[in-house]
Amino acid sequence: MTFVVSDNCIKCKYMDCVEVCPVDCFYEGENMLVIHPDECIDCGVCEPECPADAISADTEPGLENWLKLNAEYASLWPNITIKREPPADAKAFDGVADKLKQYFSPKPGQGD
Amino acid sequence: MIVASGKLDHVSEEGIRQLVDMFYVKVRIDPELAPIFARAIPGDWQPHLTKMYAFWSSVMLTTGRYKGNPVAKHLAIPGVKPELFERWLALFDATCSELFDDATSDAFRVKAERIAESLKLALFYRPDRPWPQEPTP
Numbered sequence: 001m002t003f004v005v006s007d008n009c010i011k012c013k014y015m016d017c018v019e020v021c022p023v024d025c026f027y028e029g030e031n032m033l034v035i036h037p038d039e040c041i042d043c044g045v046c047e048p049e050c051p052a053d054a055i056s057a058d059t060e061p062g063l064e065n066w067l068k069l070n071a072e073y074a075s076l077w078p079n080i081t082i083k084r085e086p087p088a089d090a091k092a093f094d095g096v097a098d099k100l101k102q103y104f105s106p107k108p109g110q111g112d
Numbered sequence: 113m114i115v116a117s118g119k120l121d122h123v124s125e126e127g128i129r130q131l132v133d134m135f136y137v138k139v140r141i142d143p144e145l146a147p148i149f150a151r152a153i154p155g156d157w158q159p160h161l162t163k164m165y166a167f168w169s170s171v172m173l174t175t176g177r178y179k180g181n182p183v184a185k186h187l188a189i190p191g192v193k194p195e196l197f198e199r200w201l202a203l204f205d206a207t208c209s210e211l212f213d214d215a216t217s218d219a220f221r222v223k224a225e226r227i228a229e230s231l232k233l234a235l236f237y238r239p240d241r242p243w244p245q246e247p248t249p
Contacts, residue, residue, distance in 0.1 A: 001230055022170040022178045041182060042230035043171045043223060081179070 002037040002058050003046060006066040009033055009054035010099035012090045015083040017046035017055060028080040028109030029073055031087070036074035037067065052094050078111025119213045123172045123220075125165070127211065131220075132164045135207040144199045152189050171223050182227075183234045194236055194244075197228045 009032040017033065018026045025039035026046075035046075037058075047055045058067050093099065120127045136157065139145045153160050166178040186192060204224050208217035237243055 001226070001233065020170070020174045020176045022167060022176070023181060023183075024179055038234060039181070039183060040230070041234075042226045044226065045171060045174050049174065 001042045002040040002067070002070075003035055003042065003044065003055050004037075004058045004063050004066045004070050005032065005034050006054055006056060006063065007099050008052040008094065009050075011087060011093040011096075011103050012052040012054065014051045014086045014090060015080070016049045016051060018080050019083050020045045020049050021081075024079060024081045025074075026080050027074045027077040028111050029077050030105040030107040030109050031103065032105075033080065033109075034070040034073045034077065037071050039074075073106070076106075077108045080109065080111050082112050117213060119216075120211055121213045121216060123212075123216060125169055125173070128168045128172065129165050131207060131211050132161055132168065134211065135204055136161060136164075138203045138207060139200075142199065142203060144196060145203070148189065148191050148196065151191070168220075171227070172220065183231060186231055186235055192235060194232050197232055201225060201228055 011031050013032055015033065018024075022043060022045065023039055023041055025036045026033045027036060035055075042057075044057070047057070049055075056063060087093075093103075136149075139149055140157075163178065163180070167180070167182075169175045170178040201221075201224055205217070205221050208220045211217075212220065233243075
């Protein structure tokens, strides 16, 4: 079991989660974060911290593809443990539907 | 605040410190857990206790005080078996119930069980074997 970052993180990337995660298991892409499923200890601390409600337990239905995406990019992107300023237009993208298709970037973020 | 039962009714840094101290007193005299912990922590226990105050503070109070890699730490300990996690949980839950009221100790138990399951998966899960595992003989 692990927690999973999903659609609404894309282009919001508030990063509040990285400050509270006890095991530093967030990895940063250009416009979203993912959780490394082998490092997450399922403590659930990050879930309520996300202003975009983009973090869920992988026991929730319909997250299989997100779990795969998290696992895949966690091994490609740099680790992030320190919160920075979210994107200036984060609020405008909060709640926009189906961001994966339109906006997801596979490029790595800057990391710590 | 201490409620009528004499138990703590919320999580605080001080409550966590008491919980961790009381819990590891039990661990260090437990026939199953004591030998494993004695090998892993052969000297001064205070650094471990201080780390555990920070860990539970991070988990229960979202303070971000702990930063570490518990999966790697547990992988490095020889002799860890899945059923030891059950023993650990039983002692931890008993300690929580001694110190905190029901709702607060439930909150600790839920977190502890999830973290234990996740550590067990990380340590023992193999895709070609059934999960949950049968106890090791």
